[in-house]
Amino acid sequence: GAGVSQSPSNKVTEKGKDVELRCDPISGHTALYWYRQSLGQGLEFLIYFQGNSAPDKSGLPSDRFSAERTGGSVSTLTIQRTQQEDSAVYLCASRKTVTYEQYFGPGTRLTVT
Amino acid sequence: GQQLNQSPQSMFIQEGEDVSMNCTSSSIFNTWLWYKQDPGEGPVLLIALYKAGELTSNGRLTAQFGITRKDSFLNISASIPSDVGIYFCAGQTGIQGAQKLVFGQGTRLTINP
Numbered sequence: 676g677a678g679v680s681q682s683p684s685n686k687v688t689e690k691g692k693d694v695e696l697r698c699d700p701i702s703g704h705t706a707l708y709w710y711r712q713s714l715g716q717g718l719e720f721l722i723y724f725q726g727n728s729a730p731d732k733s734g735l736p737s738d739r740f741s742a743e744r745t746g747g748s749v750s751t752l753t754i755q756r757t758q759q760e761d762s763a764v765y766l767c768a769s770r771k772t773v774t775y776e777q778y779f780g781p782g783t784r785l786t787v788t
Numbered sequence: 789g790q791q792l793n794q795s796p797q798s799m800f801i802q803e804g805e806d807v808s809m810n811c812t813s814s815s816i817f818n819t820w821l822w823y824k825q826d827p828g829e830g831p832v833l834l835i836a837l838y839k840a841g842e843l844t845s846n847g848r849l850t851a852q853f854g855i856t857r858k859d860s861f862l863n864i865s866a867s868i869p870s871d872v873g874i875y876f877c878a879g880q881t882g883i884q885g886a887q888k889l890v891f892g893q894g895t896r897l898t899i900n901p
Binding site for chain 1: 823891
């Protein structure tokens with residue numbers, strides 16, 4: 676497909692379990708971003724990748740959150756020992772190097788019970 | 789940190805009416821972007837503004853980048869039912885290679901037929 680894809684679309688997990696969220700950016704987009712959106716709120720920046728490196732991790736809320744990107748393409752956001760306050764929609768976006776326009780995926784809705 | 793104040797938070801209008809919403813900030817942004825988010829979807833880019841004072845249209849949508857680079861507005865003319873959704877402004881900051889978006893809290897648009 677031509678757009679950013681994310682999987683799974685929905686994830687329900689028990690408190691204390693680890694989860695992995697996946698993002699496939701638009702082909703050729705070198706920059707990749709993760710955001711978190713709580714119910715009825717705006718988007719909160721988590722982490723930014725340029726290629727496989729992450730020059731800005733300032734938005735990660737705690738050391739339970741980590742992300743990696745391999746091959747300059749797919750990225751995985753991992754949340755360890757999930758807590759109920761981690762429940763949110765996690766959105767991924769990608770961007771070409773030479774532009775400022777970010778294109779978003781549909782998000783993964785995470786529910787921690 | 790940088791914050792965007794978006795207003796109004798919600799709007800209830802009749803089909804066919806014009807809509808106006810705006811974002812302000814105490815910080816200067818290099819780029820302003822306007823997104824629309826439908827339920828269960830990721831935000832979709834509507835308009836990108838790159839220069840102070842720039843006025844850009846996309847169909848029935850018009851957006852302007854404030855002269856001070858601290859504000860922007862979005863107008864929708866002759867609203868139709870598919871305009872329903874949440875509109876977000878976003879300001880881009882940072883130098884090339886270290887960019888991220890700061891989002892407003894959103895304006896929820898509801899249209900009465």
